[in-house]
Amino acid sequence: MAILKLGKKITARKDQNMKSTATTPIYGVIKYVINGEKTNEGTLVSNNYVNDQDAMSLAEGMIFDLKHAPYGIDEKTRWALHLKHSFSPDEQVTPELAHQIGIELAEAITQGDYKYVIATHVDRHHIHNHIVICMAGQLPPHKHMRLHKTAIQQWRNISDDLCKQYGLSVLEPAKSQPDNYAKTFEELYSELKGISRKQALRSMIDEAVITSQSYDEFVDALQERGISVAVRGNNLVYTNLATGMKVRSSKLGYAYTPPAIMSRVQGQILGWVSINETLIKSQSTNTITFYLPKSKRQLLMSVPREQLIQSNKTYHIFFAEDAQIVLKDRRGRYVKTINKQDLYQYFGDKTLTAIQQIAHSNRGNRQHVVMGRSEAHNRYLRYQAMRIDQLNDRIDQLMSVRQTMQQGISIDTRITQLNNDIKTLQREMRAGLTALIDAEHNNDYETRAQVQAQLEQLEQDLTSTQQQLQELQRFTQREQEQQRTRKHPRR
Numbered sequence: 001m002a003i004l005k006l007g008k009k010i011t012a013r014k015d016q017n018m019k020s021t022a023t024t025p026i027y028g029v030i031k032y033v034i035n036g037e038k039t040n041e042g043t044l045v046s047n048n049y050v051n052d053q054d055a056m057s058l059a060e061g062m063i064f065d066l067k068h069a070p071y072g073i074d075e076k077t078r079w080a081l082h083l084k085h086s087f088s089p090d091e092q093v094t095p096e097l098a099h100q101i102g103i104e105l106a107e108a109i110t111q112g113d114y115k116y117v118i119a120t121h122v123d124r125h126h127i128h129n130h131i132v133i134c135m136a137g138q139l140p141p142h143k144h145m146r147l148h149k150t151a152i153q154q155w156r157n158i159s160d161d162l163c164k165q166y167g168l169s170v171l172e173p174a175k176s177q178p179d180n181y182a183k184t185f186e187e188l189y190s191e192l193k194g195i196s197r198k199q200a201l202r203s204m205i206d207e208a209v210i211t212s213q214s215y216d217e218f219v220d221a222l223q224e225r226g227i228s229v230a231v232r233g234n235n236l237v238y239t240n241l242a243t244g245m246k247v248r249s250s251k252l253g254y255a256y257t258p259p260a261i262m263s264r265v266q267g268q269i270l271g272w273v274s275i276n277e278t279l280i281k282s283q284s285t286n287t288i289t290f291y292l293p294k295s296k297r298q299l300l301m302s303v304p305r306e307q308l309i310q311s312n313k314t315y316h317i318f319f320a321e322d323a324q325i326v327l328k329d330r331r332g333r334y335v336k337t338i339n340k341q342d343l344y345q346y347f348g349d350k351t352l353t354a355i356q357q358i359a360h361s362n363r364g365n366r367q368h369v370v371m372g373r374s375e376a377h378n379r380y381l382r383y384q385a386m387r388i389d390q391l392n393d394r395i396d397q398l399m400s401v402r403q404t405m406q407q408g409i410s411i412d413t414r415i416t417q418l419n420n421d422i423k424t425l426q427r428e429m430r431a432g433l434t435a436l437i438d439a440e441h442n443n444d445y446e447t448r449a450q451v452q453a454q455l456e457q458l459e460q461d462l463t464s465t466q467q468q469l470q471e472l473q474r475f476t477q478r479e480q481e482q483q484r485t486r487k488h489p490r491r
Contacts, residue, residue, distance in 0.1 A: 001091055001169045002101070004156045005224075007082035008216050010132075012075055021059050026066075026079045026132075028285035031055035033119040033130035044099050044120035048110070049138065058117050065115065065136035069144055078135050081145075083109075085129035085159065086211065089443055091168055095122050101162050102129035108158045113137050114145060124213065124267075197245070201227070201238055202252055206448070209264045210440050214306040218265055231311035236261065254429065254459045255436060255452055258309060262318045264437055269430065270318040271340050273347045277313045288315070292327065294346050299335060300328045319343075411472055418469040425462045432458060 012025050021027050034045045034055060045053050049061050062080060066073050073079075085102055087093050099120040106116045115134040120127065136142045148154075160170040208221035219229050228239045236249040236258055249256045255264070263270045281289040281300055288308065292299040309316045319325070325343055327335045409417075432455045439448040 001088040002159050002163050003086045003088075003211070004105075004152070004159045005084045005086075005211070005221075006152050007084050008220055010079045010082055011077065012073075012079070021056055021063060023285060024059060024063060024079070025285055026062055026134075027055055027059035029080065029082060029132055030058050030117055031286070033117065033121075033132060034058070035119075038121040038123045039119050040095065040122060044095055044122070045117070046099070046103055046119075047115070047117045048107075048112075049115045062115050062134040062136075065134055065138050065142045068140070069136040069142040071144075078144075080135055081131075081133040083129075083131040083133070083155070084217075085131060087127045088169075089126040093127060093168060095120050095127055097166060098127045098129060101159075101166060102131060104162055105129075105155070105159055106131050106133065109133065109155055113139070198247060198252055201240075201247060202256065202452075205238070205252075205256055205261075206440075209261065210443070212265050215262060215265060215309055216306070218261065231258065231309055231316070233311065234258065253452070253456050255433070255455050258316060259318065260433060262309070263433060264440060266318070266320075267437055269321055269433060269437075271321060271323075272316055272318045273343065274314055274316050275347075277315065290315075292346050298330060300330065300332070301325060302328075411476055415469065415472050415476070418465055418472070421465050422462065422469065425458055425465060429455060429458050429462070 010025050010029055034042065034053065036042045039045050042053055047053070047058060050057050052058070063073075066077065066079060071077075085105065087098055099118070102118045102120060106118050109131075110116050110133060114136075115138050117132045119130050121130065133145075135145050137145070163170050204222065204225045204227055208218055208225065208227075212218040212221050222229055222238070226241050228241055230237045230239070232248070234257070236256070237246055238249070238252075238256075239246045249258065249261075254260055259270060259272050262272070275290055275293065279291045279293065281291055283289070287302045287304055289300050289302045291297045292301050303317050307318050309318070319340065321340060323340060324337050325339070326337050329335050432451055436448060436451045436455070439445075439451055
C-alpha cells in the first residue's frame with residue numbers, strides 16, 4: 001500500500017537572493033531529497049535528463065526550462081512539484097522495488113514532457129519516495145504545467161494500479177465523501193460516537209504526525225484535514241477551518257505542545273531555545289544564521305530551517321539531546337563546537353527542554369468580569385475579587401500545611417519530597433514521550449493510546465504536585481516575613 005501526497009509549494013521567498021543556482025529554492029529541495037545518508041549513498045536516485053546525480057546539475061537543468069518558459073521566473077513562479085510517495089511499514093517492499101514503482105509513477109505523470117528527479121529514502125520507519133517535477137516543459141516553448149483539481153486523485157489511482165501490478169495492497173477509498181472534503185466536528189461526532197471535540201482533534205493531529213517528517217509537513221497534513229496551525233508564544237493554536245473553533249495545545253495535553261510535536265515528528269527527544277529575529281545575521285534557502293546571545297555579536301550559529309518554528313518575531317530552535325552545535329566568528333571561521341548544556345548558558349536559565357514544558361496551575365491568572373454602576377464601583381469590585389483570591393490562596397496554603405502536619409513531617413521535609421516527586425514525574429513524562437514516538441514509528445495504535453492516557457495522568461499529577469509545592473513555599477515565605485516583622489517592629 002502506498003500513499004501519495006502533494007508537498008509544500010516550491011516557490012521563492014520575497015527576500016530570497018537567487019543570483020546563483022545554490023540560492024534557488026529548487027536547489028535546496030533537490031539537495032535534500034538526494035541526500036546520500038537517506039538514499040543508500042545515492043544508489044536510490046534517478047532522473048530523466050542528465051547523467052550527473054549532483055544537486056547542482058539537477059537544479060540547473062530545471063532552471064533552464066523555467067527561465068525559457070513564456071513568462072520566465074518571478075516571485076509568483078511555482079518552480080516544481082514535490083510529491084511524497086510513502087509505503088506502509090507493514091508492506092513487504094524492498095527499497096529497489098519502491099524506487100522502481102516511483103520511477104514508473106513519475107513517467108506516467110510527466111509523459112516525457114517534464115524533467116523529474118526521484119529519490120527513495122530508507123532512513124525512516126517506512127520507505128518513501130520523493131519526486132520533484134519541474135513545472136516548465138523540457139521542450140520549446142517550455143510551457144508551465146497546468147494542474148486540474150482532480151490531478152492528485154488521478155495520480156493516486158496510477159499509484160494504486162502500480163501497487164496491484166507488483167502484488168502490493170492498496171488503500172480502499174472513502175465511500176461517504178469526496179477526497180477533498182473537510183469534515184466538520186459535528187460530522188466527526190456522529191462518526192466517532194460521542195468522542196469529544198478535543199479528542200477528535202487529537203486524533204487528527206496524531207494522524208498528521210505519523211505522516212510528517214518536518215514541521216512544515218505537519219502543518220500541510222493538518223491543512224488537508226481542515227485544521228490550521230499557528231504559533232502563539234509557547235503554544236500551538238489549532239483552528240477548525242469549517243467552524244472557526246480554536247484550541248490551544250496546552251488544552252489538549254503535553255503531547256500536543258510545540259516541543260512535543262517537534263520531538264514526535266523528528267522521532268527523538270528534542271531540546272529547544274528561543275531567539276528574537278533581531279539576532280538574524282543572514283538567511284539562505286536551507287538555513288538561518290543567528291548571532292549567539294551574550295556573545296556581543298562575535299559568535300554565529302547556523303540552524304537548518306526544518307529545526308525552526310517561527311512565532312511572530314521569535315524563532316524557536318529545536319535540537320537533539322546529543323546535538324553538537326558549531327560556532328563561527330563574524331567572518332565565518334570555525335571557533336568551537338558546544339553541546340546542549342553549553343548552549344543553554346548563552347540563553348539564560350529560563351531555557352527549558354521539551355520535557356520541562358508542562359501545564360501549570362491557572363491560579364493568579366483569574367479573569368474577573370465586573371459590571372459595576374461606575375468606574376469607581378468597578379475598582380471596588382475588582383479589589384474585592386482580589387481579596388477573595390488571596391483568601392482562597394491562604395486556604396489552600398493552610399490545607400497543604402495541615403496535610404503535612406498529619407503526615408508527621410516538617411514543612412521543609414515536605415518541600416524536599418515534592419521537589420523530588422516533580423523530578424520523578426518529569427522523568428516519567430520523558431520516558432512516556434519516548435514510548436509514544438516508538439509506538440508511532442511502529443504504527444502500534446493500541447500502545448499509542450495507552451501511552452497518551454498515561455501522559456495525561458502524569459500531566460495532571462505534575463500540575464497538582466507543583467501547586468502543592470507553590471502553596472507550601474508561599475506559606476513558608478509568609479511565615480518568615482511575619483517573624484522578621486515581630487523581631488523588628490515598625491516604630
